[in-house]
Amino acid sequence: MLWIAIVLVLVAIDRYSKYLILNNIEYGDRVSVIGDFFYLTNHDNYGAAWGVFQNGRYFFIAMTVIVSIVMIIYMTKTQSKFLKFTLSVILGGAFGNLIDRVYKGGVTDFLDFHFGSYNFPTFNAADMCVVAGTILLAIHMLFIYKEHKE
Numbered sequence: 001m002l003w004i005a006i007v008l009v010l011v012a013i014d015r016y017s018k019y020l021i022l023n024n025i026e027y028g029d030r031v032s033v034i035g036d037f038f039y040l041t042n043h044d045n046y047g048a049a050w051g052v053f054q055n056g057r058y059f060f061i062a063m064t065v066i067v068s069i070v071m072i073i074y075m076t077k078t079q080s081k082f083l084k085f086t087l088s089v090i091l092g093g094a095f096g097n098l099i100d101r102v103y104k105g106g107v108t109d110f111l112d113f114h115f116g117s118y119n120f121p122t123f124n125a126a127d128m129c130v131v132a133g134t135i136l137l138a139i140h141m142l143f144i145y146k147e148h149k150e
Helices: 002-024 057-077 081-104 125-144
Strands: 030-034 038-045 107-115
Touching (some): 002 125, 107 125
Antiparallel strands (some): 030 038
């Protein structure tokens, strides 16, 4: 049950952060938080990370559902609490963006960083969960997971 709670809390954080942005920043506007480095904005992304594969709504919905089912099945079979936590973080992010894709066709992105002349692609809380969970999954695979010898 703890793993379900983690997923629900992360989805709630994502939904609430998007709610705040949608209700306080006009679409396309930017609000400076830290000088010319960090802005809050209101932007829709109809593609994947970095805006690639635009208008792939139904592909992304299908892939999210399929991969989520696989992760949930694997989560129920593993005894590793670290792996369960990792998959819960990824699922929280995946479900957060899935809700946007189902109801509005794309995801609301609002975290906008600039490194000099480079503008890092705008992202959201759900994206942070997917990335953090993926990093944790790599750590698990590289340093924690051990195959059982028969």
